[in-house]
Amino acid sequence: MVRLITHNLLACHAKGCTTNNFPLRLQDAAVELRDAEFNAEFVRGFLPRLEWKALVGAARELGDKSLPEEMPEMVDEEFLQKLHHVLLEIHIDEGAMVCPNCGHVYPIANGIPNMLLAEHEIA
Amino acid sequence: MSRPELVAPPEIYYGDSEARKYTNNTRVQNIQADMTYRALELLNLPPDEPAFLLDIGCGSGLSGEILDEQGYTWVGCDIAPSMLEVALEREVEGDLFLQDIGQGFGFRPGSFDGAISISVLQWLLNAETSHPTSSPPHRLTRFFTTLHSALRNPSRAILQFYPTSDDQIQLITSIAQKAGFGGGIVVDYPNSKKARKVFLCLFVGSGGNNQQ
Ligand SMILES: [Zn+2]
Numbered sequence: 001m002v003r004l005i006t007h008n009l010l011a012c013h014a015k016g017c018t019t020n021n022f023p024l025r026l027q028d029a030a031v032e033l034r035d036a037e038f039n040a041e042f043v044r045g046f047l048p049r050l051e052w053k054a055l056v057g058a059a060r061e062l063g064d065k066s067l068p069e070e071m072p073e074m075v076d077e078e079f080l081q082k083l084h085h086v087l088l089e090i091h092i093d094e095g096a097m098v099c100p101n102c103g104h105v106y107p108i109a110n111g112i113p114n115m116l117l118a119e120h121e122i123a
Numbered sequence: 124m125s126r127p128e129l130v131a132p133p134e135i136y137y138g139d140s141e142a143r144k145y146t147n148n149t150r151v152q153n154i155q156a157d158m159t160y161r162a163l164e165l166l167n168l169p170p171d172e173p174a175f176l177l178d179i180g181c182g183s184g185l186s187g188e189i190l191d192e193q194g195y196t197w198v199g200c201d202i203a204p205s206m207l208e209v210a211l212e213r214e215v216e217g218d219l220f221l222q223d224i225g226q227g228f229g230f231r232p233g234s235f236d237g238a239i240s241i242s243v244l245q246w247l248l249n250a251e252t253s254h255p256t257s258s259p260p261h262r263l264t265r266f267f268t269t270l271h272s273a274l275r276n277p278s279r280a281i282l283q284f285y286p287t288s289d290d291q292i293q294l295i296t297s298i299a300q301k302a303g304f305g306g307g308i309v310v311d312y313p314n315s316k317k318a319r320k321v322f323l324c325l326f327v328g329s330g331g332n333n334q335q
Contacts, residue, residue, distance in 0.1 A: 001211070005175075006198050006218040013229030013269065022231065036216075042173035042196060049175075049233065088196070112207055115200070115222040115229070122226050122257065123265060 001111040002097075004062075005046070005087040008055050012099035013115070015123040023054035024097035024106065026061050036088040043080045043087065047071070059086045126285070128246045134203045137182075142205035146183040146213075155241055158320060159186040162239040162281040163193065165309065165324050167331065174236040177273065178217065179224055179282070180243030184210035190239075191216045198235075200224065202246075225262030227269035234273045237280065244284035244323065248291055260298060267302035277328035279306070286321055299325055306330060 012021035052071045059067055066082045097106040097113060104121065107114050127136050137145065145151055168174050174195050181187050181199025183206045190197045199215070200222035201207050207219050222228070225247055247266060248259050270280060286292045292308060299306075304325040312318035 001218050003218055005196070009231050009234040011229045011231055013227055021229075039173055039194075042175075045173060046175065051231075110208075111211065112204075112219050112221050115220050115226075116202075117223075117226050 002092045002108060002113055003088055004055060004058050004090055007058055007092070007097070008050055008087075010097070012102060012104055013123070014099065014102050014104045014117055014121040017099060017102040017104070020101040021099055023051065023058060023100075025100055026058060026092065027096040027098050027105075029062055029092045029095035029108075031062050032091045032093050033089055034091055036084070038081065038084050040077065040080050040084075043084045044075060046087070047075065047083075055086065059090070062090055062092070064090060126245075126287070128249050128285075132202075132249075133180075133246050137203040137206050139205045139208075142183060142203065142209050146185065146206075146209050152185060155185040156189060158241050158283050159189045159239065161311065161320070162186075162241065162283055162322065163189075165281045165322055166237045166239060166279050168237060169331070175234070177230075177235045177238040177270075179238055179240035179270075179280075180246070181210065181217065181219065182206040182241075184213050184215035184217070186239065186241050187215040187217050188213065200228075224266050225257060227265040228273050229269070230273035232272050233275045235278070236275055237278050238270060238274060238282075239280070240282040240284070242283060242285060244282050244295065245286065245291075248286075248295075260294065263295060263298045264302065267299045267304065271303045271327060274327045277326070277331040279327070279330045280304075280323075280325040282323040282325070283320060284323065292321070295323060299323065303327070 010024055056067045064086055067086055072079055092108055093111045095108050130136055176195050176197040178187055178197050178199040181201050187199050197217040199217045200220040202223045210219055247262055306324045306326040309322040309324050311320040
């Protein structure tokens, strides 16, 4: 149950990996769609926290092309609905997240990403 | 009975059978629920506003179910796979991560509106973990530093835990302060050996405290 809202906040936390460590690349992702209750206020409030390009990229990797390349200036209900779907209804159940910098692989099994580091990767 | 954190590391202690026993125990459920409500009260979030929260050591989702019920969106992490599996079975809404909090978080700055943790910090005080070379102060430092960064300014983290001594409280609060947190300890029922509960209340910035 990793959703893109969380993926968009996640950088690699391995030792010494402090630049170019976001966004984690999605690999072999198996996706399931699950309805979530729409809360316009929540989605609107979350906008400033998002890295837009990373979100659009991740959504496209997962086959969802509903978001525009640039964050629109006019935030209307229809846009918030689309964003809600991308952020909260696409669940990555299997696959992996790979750090673009150090190459660390965070496997996702049964919906749960394994964020554990090996001893030599702990900062 | 020995305290569980003195018996084995959490990912070992909470194997399949302990995870289910723990989750299905009504007394445990009630205490966890009470402490979660109290933690939310101390979190002092603006009323009727949505929030994105981190549940540190979410276990089988006992606190997560309350976050769901209160309408919060949340992310939970735990080091015990068996506990997370029970959380999945219980169909909690939050995103779940297998994570050792002593290794720190990778969340971008300002990701969360607040964090809660119920009965977890005491596990960080024991050197016996899956990474025996890491000392408790090192792990606590990594935990508090990356937590501080993951929270918005202003916001709070409320961490209920079971210290065995005042020295432990001292160690934890001093490391949290060095990581940039303000705040302190709140003790509920200080004179009752059984009901006594210790909450570490940490503030980022002002802690968003405009009501008290
Ligand atoms: Zn990395």
